[in-house]
Amino acid sequence: GQNIDQPTEMTATEGAIVQINCTYQTSGFNGLFWYQQHAGEAPTFLSYNVLDGLEEKGRFSSFLSRSKGYSYLLLKELQMKDSASYLCAAMEYGNKLVFGAGTILRVKS
Amino acid sequence: DVKVTQSSRYLVKRTGEKVFLECVQDMDHENMFWYRQDPGLGLRLIYFSYDVKMKEKGDIPEGYSVSREKKERFSLILESASTNQTSMYLCASCPTGLPGNTIYFGEGSWLTVV
Numbered sequence: 001g002q003n004i005d006q007p008t009e010m011t012a013t014e015g016a017i018v019q020i021n022c023t024y025q026t027s028g029f030n031g032l033f034w035y036q037q038h039a040g041e042a043p044t045f046l047s048y049n050v051l052d053g054l055e056e057k058g059r060f061s062s063f064l065s066r067s068k069g070y071s072y073l074l075l076k077e078l079q080m081k082d083s084a085s086y087l088c089a090a091m092e093y094g095n096k097l098v099f100g101a102g103t104i105l106r107v108k109s
Numbered sequence: 110d111v112k113v114t115q116s117s118r119y120l121v122k123r124t125g126e127k128v129f130l131e132c133v134q135d136m137d138h139e140n141m142f143w144y145r146q147d148p149g150l151g152l153r154l155i156y157f158s159y160d161v162k163m164k165e166k167g168d169i170p171e172g173y174s175v176s177r178e179k180k181e182r183f184s185l186i187l188e189s190a191s192t193n194q195t196s197m198y199l200c201a202s203c204p205t206g207l208p209g210n211t212i213y214f215g216e217g218s219w220l221t222v223v
Binding site (some may be wrong): 033044047089095096097 | 139140142149150151152153154157159165167168182199201203205212214215216217
């Protein structure tokens, strides 16, 4: 089976940096995804890691450690529009994509 | 642009009714998924399919079935809808191989069972 854990909620201030952690245990591993989801909308892709290390894309970065079963999403220069749910997902062998429960991020001014 | 289209955005059905949720993708993807999303529980995988006529159970298949007769279409079927199946249903697709950023979601179908 699989287990993906991430914090339920986080609050941060506009302009700050926030790190959302995710730990996973899966049956095989074929990559780790981060998605952003605003209320009432479908998830949108943020990042994909399959090798250890940091992937940077503008204000967002994602890190993966396969040996530790650990990933984080780093959001810099927070904006109010970054208030959303952030979903960590792992792809197991056989293309089975499983999600954590999501982290609700609230950005305050 | 890749498009994943879910046939119904909002549905209201009665307990015991048979419900079909349709999903169509236009990028020749091998893999298709059905999830339901409930507050505090995230996206839970119901079924997925890696090829035509192939299906695999996800984590919560009970009360659901699926059909993949054509590569572009993946249907979720609720044989006898119950109130605990009131939820938002999301379809997704991706190609086989390095998935990278190539997993696409539909807009979601909000189902209410009364």
